[in-house]
Every structure is written in structure tokens, then in C-alpha cells.
Amino acid sequence: VVPIATIRDLARRSGVSIATVSRALNGYADVNEETRQRIIALARELDYSPSEAARTLVRQRSQMIGVVWDLSYHRPDLQHPFLQEVLIGLKQGLGAQGYDLLLLSTFGPRGKSYVKRSKQHRVDGVVIMGVDEHTDEIQELVQSDVPTVAIDLDIAGPRSTYVTSDNVQGAKSAVHHLHALGHRAIATITGPHEMRPGAERLVGYREALAELGLEVDPRYVVEGDFYHDTGQAAMHRLLDSEDRPTAVFAASDMMAMGAIRAAAEAGCRVPEDVAIVGFDDIVAASLVQPRLTTVRQDKDGFGAAAANALIRVIEDPDTEPQVVTLPTELVIRESCGAANGGSGPRTKEVGRT
Amino acid sequence: VVPIATIRDLARRSGVSIATVSRALNGYADVNEETRQRIIALARELDYSPSEAARTLVRQRSQMIGVVWDLSYHRPDLQHPFLQEVLIGLKQGLGAQGYDLLLLSTFGPRGKSYVKRSKQHRVDGVVIMGVDEHTDEIQELVQSDVPTVAIDLDIAGPRSTYVTSDNVQGAKSAVHHLHALGHRAIATITGPHEMRPGAERLVGYREALAELGLEVDPRYVVEGDFYHDTGQAAMHRLLDSEDRPTAVFAASDMMAMGAIRAAAEAGCRVPEDVAIVGFDDIVAASLVQPRLTTVRQDKDGFGAAAANALIRVIEDPDTEPQVVTLPTELVIRESCGAANGGSGPRTKEVGRT
DNA sequence: CTGAAAGCGCTTACAG
DNA sequence: CTGAAAGCGCTTACAG
Numbered sequence: 001v002v003p004i005a006t007i008r009d010l011a012r013r014s015g016v017s018i019a020t021v022s023r024a025l026n027g028y029a030d031v032n033e034e035t036r037q038r039i040i041a042l043a044r045e046l047d048y049s050p051s052e053a054a055r056t057l058v059r060q061r062s063q064m065i066g067v068v069w070d071l072s073y074h075r076p077d078l079q080h081p082f083l084q085e086v087l088i089g090l091k092q093g094l095g096a097q098g099y100d101l102l103l104l105s106t107f108g109p110r111g112k113s114y115v116k117r118s119k120q121h122r123v124d125g126v127v128i129m130g131v132d133e134h135t136d137e138i139q140e141l142v143q144s145d146v147p148t149v150a151i152d153l154d155i156a157g158p159r160s161t162y163v164t165s166d167n168v169q170g171a172k173s174a175v176h177h178l179h180a181l182g183h184r185a186i187a188t189i190t191g192p193h194e195m196r197p198g199a200e201r202l203v204g205y206r207e208a209l210a211e212l213g214l215e216v217d218p219r220y221v222v223e224g225d226f227y228h229d230t231g232q233a234a235m236h237r238l239l240d241s242e243d244r245p246t247a248v249f250a251a252s253d254m255m256a257m258g259a260i261r262a263a264a265e266a267g268c269r270v271p272e273d274v275a276i277v278g279f280d281d282i283v284a285a286s287l288v289q290p291r292l293t294t295v296r297q298d299k300d301g302f303g304a305a306a307a308n309a310l311i312r313v314i315e316d317p318d319t320e321p322q323v324v325t326l327p328t329e330l331v332i333r334e335s336c337g338a339a340n341g342g343s344g345p346r347t348k349e350v351g352r353t
Numbered sequence: 354v355v356p357i358a359t360i361r362d363l364a365r366r367s368g369v370s371i372a373t374v375s376r377a378l379n380g381y382a383d384v385n386e387e388t389r390q391r392i393i394a395l396a397r398e399l400d401y402s403p404s405e406a407a408r409t410l411v412r413q414r415s416q417m418i419g420v421v422w423d424l425s426y427h428r429p430d431l432q433h434p435f436l437q438e439v440l441i442g443l444k445q446g447l448g449a450q451g452y453d454l455l456l457l458s459t460f461g462p463r464g465k466s467y468v469k470r471s472k473q474h475r476v477d478g479v480v481i482m483g484v485d486e487h488t489d490e491i492q493e494l495v496q497s498d499v500p501t502v503a504i505d506l507d508i509a510g511p512r513s514t515y516v517t518s519d520n521v522q523g524a525k526s527a528v529h530h531l532h533a534l535g536h537r538a539i540a541t542i543t544g545p546h547e548m549r550p551g552a553e554r555l556v557g558y559r560e561a562l563a564e565l566g567l568e569v570d571p572r573y574v575v576e577g578d579f580y581h582d583t584g585q586a587a588m589h590r591l592l593d594s595e596d597r598p599t600a601v602f603a604a605s606d607m608m609a610m611g612a613i614r615a616a617a618e619a620g621c622r623v624p625e626d627v628a629i630v631g632f633d634d635i636v637a638a639s640l641v642q643p644r645l646t647t648v649r650q651d652k653d654g655f656g657a658a659a660a661n662a663l664i665r666v667i668e669d670p671d672t673e674p675q676v677v678t679l680p681t682e683l684v685i686r687e688s689c690g691a692a693n694g695g696s697g698p699r700t701k702e703v704g705r706t
Numbered sequence: 707c708t709g710a711a712a713g714c715g716c717t718t719a720c721a722g
Numbered sequence: 723c724t725g726a727a728a729g730c731g732c733t734t735a736c737a738g
Contacts, residue, residue, distance in 0.1 A: 006714095017725045026717085031724085035723085053714085054716035057715080091459070092459075100470075105452070105453055287641065369708075370709045376708090385708085403731080
């Protein structure tokens with residue numbers, strides 16, 4: 001067990017005061033260069049590094065960013081793969097600036113609130129993700145003076161902002177792509193209308209249709225909940241109707257996969273009989289058969305953007321928090337039919353009926 | 354901006370010394386009950402909670418557990434979904450004991466080592482996952498006096514242990530299941546032999562065959578790297594050979610999915626022409642078609658077990674670190690053919706040749 | 707049952 | 723360029 005060297009040890013062994021050691025190590029200008037070098041060498045030799053606790057105590061800030069992530073809230077399949085990717089970008093972006101991430105446990109020791117625990121730890125800021133934003137706890141946090149950035153949650157406060165994907169544009173690109181492949185009967189399986197991404201992707205669908213001079217057929221709009229099963233059920237409804245759509249835009253990859261399963265059950269081939277486009281580009285999207293054409297969210301970008309946005313709020317208390325919107329990208333694979341000639345719905349006649 | 358109440362504020366307003374406040378709040382026995390109640394009430398009123406930094410400084414421990422997780426090391430598709438689930442269990446298990454998790458950024462501000470940063474933060478222990486365990490950095494950490502628990506990594510030191518799945522048993526259960534379905538020509542696509550899970554699952558395959566009185570045909574053992582592409586390539590090799598196997602045990606779900614794709618490309622139906630069983634039970638396993646029969650790892654169990662193991666080492670410095678092995682579970686879905694009657698390889702004659 | 711005091715390991719005006 | 727001192731907010735022997 002190696003005892004930890006303190007600043008006092010350094011001072012003693014280098015023959016200066018602890019104040020000088022502190023200044024030398026922290027890069028203050030007014031330190032004799034030779035003295036500084038001697039101290040730095042000694043620090044390396046003793047493997048010294050300052051106690052974060054002591055530093056936090058005197059500086060009143062910890063160089064830690066709290067992370068509020070209620071892992072139990074969301075069903076694991078959808079949110080997690082996505083948020084995890086975000087965590088990577090976050091860790092990198094924040095780590096580069098010298099911040100460590102503190103995962104605030106969901107249920108504090110004595111049921112303490114997030115605000116309380118944020119202050120208790122003197123975290124410099126907090127990232128919020130994977131939670132129900134309508135909760136009192138979260139609202140309290142957002143309305144507090146703790147700098148905050150949320151991932152894909154519609155949250156704003158005096159020192160709070162969020163980053164989100166350009167859902168409208170993303171949905172539009174999917175519909176336009178389908179249209180370019182010759183489809184006119186384009187349906188959509190939406191997310192919950194009360195969730196921002198759900199609502200926005202529907203708006204994009206509508207706007208695209210309008211731009212293309214197509215009517216929105218109410219029977220072609222079926223609501224799901226972003227998960228596999230509702231995608232499957234919705235697709236069955238779509239396929240059971242009189243006028244089957246030739247193409248479907250699903251507002252999530254999970255629902256798109258459910259739709260593919262439903263198509264198979266109904267004896268419909270994808271993409272020959274019906275084309276399908278998803279949203280998110282989760283890992284599984286490129287593993288299923290047919291591989292899913294989808295609107296990719298910029299997962300790394302989320303983390304980096306959130307890191308930057310948060311740092312901005314932290315460092316400049318007077319800055320107006322700015323919402324960040326990230327571009328999406330249409331990833332063309334097999335489920336839309338573009339890969340095999342883009343013949344679109346015309347192949348329908350060739351297929352089995 | 355609400356100023357944070359300190360212990361001094363409490364002392365002043367309750368008319369006692371800060372020592373008494375501290376004792377009252379920390380549940381010491383020798384405090385007048387009435388005084389204690391008064392102080393507790395006041396603490397609630399002022400929304401007081403002690404500064405973690407001050408506490409850490411004097412107690413020399415932070416009630417934080419460090420997490421070493423090099424998110425950039427592994428290809429994101431395999432490790433992440435799994436490790437993320439683990440993180441859930443970890444956060445819950447540790448959170449219940451009053452610990453918060455500190456994600457140690459991979460590249461510290463000045464390239465500081467994990468040991469150094471662990472001590473700097475006075476973390477009580479460290480969880481290691483998703484890293485290359487042969488690294489000097491990791492070895493240094495494991496050999497240090499910092500209590501450590503690793504997830505699915507073969508690591509041990511004076512105060513270090515790890516938790517892993519029972520890979521041998523898991524692999525055996527897969528092979529036995531295939532045998533019970535009538536298969537005799539059972540191949541395997543392995544993980545890298547130098548990685549512990551890869552080696553152990555191969556051992557299980559071999560042992561099962563021996564128990565069943567079957568020979569190990571070297572041509573039936575193809576090495577992969579746990580990822581999709583090598584599974585696909587391996588399956589093509591298997592399918593190109595003279596004696597096609599009628600069943601394949603893949604040592605990961607990703608490889609199993611690659612194998613399914615290869616089978617489709619070769620005009621082979623799964624499970625009619627060839628049965629496939631994977632390992633892991635990642636989220637995608639139940640989404641692909643056919644849905645994957647696989648050996649499930651107990652992801653929640655990992656987190657909980659790791660939390661317990663770590664706490665044990667932390668609280669009792671003299672305890673011998675104990676390796677924890679978690680049971681696996683065979684999840685029967687569609688890719689093995691058991692669902693549709695378990696007719697096994699006999700359906701082969703019915704299929705296309 | 708309670709208070710005064712020392713101390714955890716730093717940083718930062720304030721003097722010189 | 724450097725040192726002595728105060729102070730960050732707690733906990734914990736030590737007296738009484």
C-alpha cells in the first residue's frame with residue numbers, strides 16, 4: 001500500500017512552501033522557472049496528483065458533470081442502444097475538457113432530489129437523458145440554477161437547453177425517397193403523438209406529402225409506440241385494408257422491424273410487395289433481412305453537441321441557452337427496393353399476389 | 354440562486370455547535386433526542402445536505418465507485434448492448450448501497466493513469482469493463498491496492514476479482530439441445546481462442562460432443578471473432594464443404610446472424626435445412642427472422658453480482674476475492690427448429706437440395 | 707450529552 | 723518571486 005503523496009510532502013522535499021508548490025503545479029506565471037521545474041520533477045517522481053476533494057472544497061466546483069439517466073424508465077430495447085452511443089460522445093467531448101461523468105443513482109441514499117445531489121457534489125453541470133421529463137424531480141432540476149443539457153427531451157430553463165435530431169427533415173427525406181422510387185400510396189406508422197419525436201416525424205410525413213402534391217389519407221396514418229409490437233400490429237392493419245399502401249415509413253427501426261415481420265406473416269415480400277423505411281439506424285437495422293433502409297440519427301454528434309452546449313452554459317452564466325438540432329441522414333439499404341434497381345411498386349405485379 | 358446551507362448555518366440557527374449538528378445528522382447515539390429532532394427539522398427546512406467534498410476529505414473515502422470503460426475500444430455493436438445492461442444492474446446494486454458511479458474518462462486531463470485518478474478521487478472501488486485487459490494501465494490498476502471487479506474479463510489481483518458467465522455449461526446446453534432435436538452433424542463457429550469466452554465456449558462444445566459419443570470433426574470447427582462478418586464467412590465455408598453440418602452452434606448472436614445471412618445466400622433455409630443456435634441473447638436476437646434460439650447471459654445478474662463482489666472486497670480488506678460464475682439459460686425460439694415440431698434434420702430431405 | 711479544537715489537502719488573496 | 727495565513731465544510735477524538 002503506497003501512501004498517497006500530498007502537497008505537503010512536495011513542499012517539504014523541495015524546500016519551498018505549499019503555496020509555491022500549488023502555484024508551480026497550476027501553471028501560475030509568477031514562479032521561478034527553475035523552481036517550477038524542480039517541483040514538477042519531484043511531483044512526477046512521487047506520483048503526486050492533487051486531491052479532488054480538497055480542490056472541490058476550495059474551488060466550489062468539482063470538474064464533474066452529473067448524468068441523470070433513469071435506466072429503469074424506458075424499455076431497454078429502444079432507448080438504450082441509442083443513448084449508449086450518446087454516452088460515448090459525451091464522455092469523449094467532456095473528457096477532453098477535463099470533466100469526469102458522475103452517474104447520479106436514481107434513488108439517492110435518502111431519496112434526495114437530483115438538484116440536492118448535484119449541489120452536494122458540486123457538479124458543474126448535468127446531462128439529462130432517458131427520463132420522463134414531466135416529472136417534478138426533473139422539472140425542479142431544469143428550473144434550478146444548475147446548468148443542464150437534455151438529450152432528445154423537450155426541456156428548457158434558465159440555464160437549461162437540449163439537443164435533438166431534425167425529425168421533420170428526416171421524415172421528409174424518407175418520404176421523398178419513397179416517392180422517387182415511384183411510390184404514391186405511402187403510409188406511415190407513427191410514434192406517440194404526445195412525444196416530441198413522434199409528433200415531429202408525423203409533421204415531416206405530412207409536409208412531404210403536401211410538397212409532392214399527395215393527399216394525406218387518414219387510413220394511412222397508424223399510431224404506434226416506437227416499439228416492435230405496435231409496428232407489427234399497425235402493419236397488419238395497413239395490409240388488411242382495401243387499398244394497401246405500396247410503401248410504409250415507420251417512425252422507428254423497431255416498428256419497421258415489426259412491420260417486416262407482419263409483412264412476412266401476410267405473405268408480402270419486402271421490398272417487392274411493400275417498401276419499408278425506418279428511423280434511427282440502430283445496430284440491428286443492418287443485421288435484419290432485408291437490411292433496413294432508415295433515417296440515421298447522428299449518435300456521436302449528439303454526445304459532442306451536448307458536451308459543447310453544456311460547457312458553453314457552464315462557462316458563460318449570461319449566455320442564452322441555445323437548442324441544438326442535428327441533421328439526419330437517409331441510409332439506403334434493402335428494405336426500400338432502391339438497391340435492386342429502384343423499380344419500386346411496379347415490381348408488385350411481378351410478385352406473388 | 355439559493356445559497357447552499359452549510360453545517361455552520363444549521364449550528365447557528367439551532368443554537369448548538371457544529372459538532373453536535375454533525376453527530377445528530379449522522380445518527381450518533383449520544384445526542385439528546387429532542388435536540389436531534391430540532392436539528393433534523395431545521396435541516397429539512399433549509400434543504401441542507403452535507404458537502405461531499407468536505408466529507409470525502411475528512412473521511413478519506415468518497416462513496417463513489419469508479420468505472421473504467423473504454424467505450425472506443427470495442428466495436429460498438431457487440432459489447433455495448435451487453436455492457437449497457439450490466440451498467441443498469443451495477444447502478445442499481447451500488448446505488449442501493451449509497452454509492453454513485455464515476456465514469457473515469459479514458460484519457461485523463463494530463464494522461465493520468467487509472468490508479469492515479471482513482472486515488473485522486475478517493476473512489477472506494479473500481480469496476481472494469483469493455484477494455485483490453487492486457488494493457489499496462491489495466492494491469493497496474495488490478496495489481497494495485499484499489500478494490501476492483503471486472504466484467505467478463507479474466508483479471509485477478511490482491512483486491513481484484515471478476516464475474517463471468519458459465520460459458521462451458523452454456524455451450525453444452527446448446528449442443529445437447531441440437532442433439533436432442535436429432536442432429537448429429539453439429540458444427541461450431543467459435544470466438545477468438547485467445548479470449549476467455551471464446552475458448553470456454555469451444556470447450557463446452559467439445560465436452561458436449563464427447564458426452565454424446567460424437568467425434569469432433571476439425572472441419573466443423575471454424576474460428577470467428579464474435580462479429581457478424583466472420584459468422585457469415587464461416588457459415589459459407591461450412592456450407593461449401595462435402596458434408597454439410599445440419600446444425601451450427603455459433604458462439605455469439607452476431608455471428609449467428611451472419612450465419613443466417615450466409616445460409617440465405619446459399620439457398621439454405623433456417624431451420625429446415627440447417628439449425629442455428631447463438632450465444633448472448635442480445636436485443637436483436639428476438640427481432641431477426643427466424644428469431645434466434647440462443648444461450649442467454651444473465652445481464653442483470655452481472656451487474657448485481659459485480660456490485661456485491663465489489664462491496665465485499667471494499668468492506669473487508671482481508672477477504673479473499675472470489676470469482677463469480679453466473680448460470681446461463683437456453684432460450685428456444687425459431688432458428689433451431691424446435692418450435693415447429695422439433696423434427697430436426699429430417700426435414701432436410703424435404704427442403705431444396 | 708455537548709463544545710472547542712485539530713485536521714483532512716488544497717487554493718488564493720495579502721504581504722513582503 | 724515566495725511565504726504565512728485564512729478558509730473551503732465537514733468529522734472525530736478529547737475534555738468536560
